[in-house]
Amino acid sequence: MTSTVPASLTRTAEGATLQAVFLDMDGTLVDTEGSWWDAEVSVFADLGHRLDEEWREVVVGGPMTRSAGYLIEATGADITLPELTVLLNDRFEQHIGQGVALMPGAARLLAELAAHEVPTALVSASHRRIIERVLDSVGRDHFALTVAGDEVTRTKPHPEPYLAAAAGFGVDPGRCAVIEDTATGVAAAEAAGCRVVAVPSVAPIAPAPGRRIVESLEEVDLAFLRGLVTKRIDSAIRSGSVNKWRKN
Known part of the structure; x- marks a missing residue:
């Protein structure tokens, strides 16, 4: 804080x-909710997985650990929670690089x-x-x-x-x-x-x-x-x- x-x-x-x-x-x-979803979609695409649009309502508004953990379980992606958290934050920052x-x-x-x-x-x-x-x-x-x-x-x-x-x-x-x-x-x-x-x-x-x-x-x-x-x-x-x- x-x-x-x-x-x-x-x-x-x-x-x-x-x-x-x-x-x-x-x-x-x-x-920025759309930017978060775009970041999640692109990161998982790089990992070889496609996100279901229905999952968007599940992950919106929650803490990063909950959202990322859900997507790992849902997709079966071979990545740890800490690794995914870094990737998602990095990708989101790229999406908002020109401002929000x-x-x-x-x-x-x-x-x-x-x-x-x-x-x-x-x-x-x-x-x-x-x-x-x-x-x-x-x-x-x-x-x-x-x-x-x-x-x-x-x-x-x-x-x-x-x-x-x-x-x-x-x-x-x-x-x-x-x-x-x-x-x-x-x-x-x-x-x-x-x-x-x-x-x-x-x-x-x-x-x-x-x-x-x-x-x-x-x-x-x-x-x-x-x-x-x-x-x-x-x-x-x-x-x-x-x-x-x-x-x-």
Whole structure:
């Protein structure tokens, strides 16, 4: 995890509801899910194997070890997991060598969060080397903190990455909004106790209580994100569990 959090960002205004916003990277912030699949297809082609298009939904959004392990088992490729991980990261970096495109609505949302000094973190299952390459393209100043998949003990769908981001800002996970594009990422954020906005990319995400699903980031702004946390607090007050919720 890397952080450039100034003191002003670690102190939210008294009585504020939304304390921080966490964004996933691939497929949420930047249009790279296709590049990952292209990298996987080309690497396995070099190994003499053809990937089934149906496997794409299986490997999307997960940690590298899970995706690579699945593809080794599915194809029977004669390669170790560490060797394949290196090849996939190398090939992906080649695919994004000329830069990456932000998802629709991402630039506007990042600008709005910055204008209102909302602490914002990038939380990804991708390795640090990949995050750094993407940040070179989209700009590091958008994020005061970043969490990489190879810097935590357990990555998504475990809640550790989002709990680490909340701890890095010194905020309550229950007052943080997370934007994710895969079921794996949504599971991690919800397990951490965050409020979640799902923007499905490759695979659909099922509706669930307290989960907001939108078609693109064009539908998401600061008021929308604040509303997620406010509704949670109101619901807790009505149920009589607000004191318990505040302690969690």
